[in-house]
Amino acid sequence: MRAMKNIVILISGRGSNMQSIVRAARSEQWPCRIAAVISNRADAQGLEFAAEHGIPTAVVASKAYPSREAFDAALQAEIDKFAPDLVVLAGFMRILTPPFVEHYAGRMLNIHPSLLPSFPGLATHRQALAAGVKVHGATVHFVTAELDHGPIVEQAVVPVLPDDDEHTLADRVLAQEHIIYPKAVRWFVEGRLRIDNGIVRVAADANPPV
Ligand code: GRF
Secondary structure (H helix, E strand, O other): OOOOEEEEEEEOOOOHHHHHHHHHHHHOOOOEEEEEEEEOOOOOOHHHHHHHOOOOEEEOOHHHOOOHHHHHHHHHHHHHOOOOOEEEEOOOOOOOOHHHHHHOOOOEEEEEOOOOOOOOOOOHHHHHHHHOOOEEEEEEEEOOOOOOOOOEEEEEEEEOOOOOOHHHHHHHHHHHHHHHHHHHHHHHHOOOEEEEOOEEEEOOOOOOOO
16 A cells, blocks of 8 residues: 555635645644645635645636536546545535546545535525524535435534524534544545445544554
């Protein structure tokens, strides 16, 4: 097994989840290299952070391609230049075609701001408030062809408070995203994740902190 795993992170905007992963990988010295941060939008704020941290960046502009298939093919070619062991979707706002998803089967993770399988799709915090749920949260999962589905790696739960609006709830969930996403990526990098009949099993830490 190669010691250093290559990670490619895909973003569309702010990139705060990407930042939390980059920071954790560096401060905790994971056996990986953040090989590239790729955006489908040239104006994604996260690109600046990546460049400032010495991470190669690329833009594959979704609006420059005539079809989903053409865009996904171009994106795949760009990602594969970096020989990724893992592709991390971090606020990457695109629906992906089945061949693209299949190409990265078992090596592509996503974070979704709800407790899946509740509230797939967009505006999850609005959906949660409208449903009147008392808890909400975030999910890290392996990506499969069905949108916001796929084997669940980790989840975090937050309370929904009586005075919440979409923004206060989103902020509470985002703080948890920044904890569970680095944790899940680290598990992958350490080779601790196994998918068993659609259920993710996390192996014990071989080197627990003393
Ligand atoms: C996060 O809430 C993520 O779960 C959702 O979009 C948001 C992206 O935020 N898919 P950021 O770009 O990581 O800051």
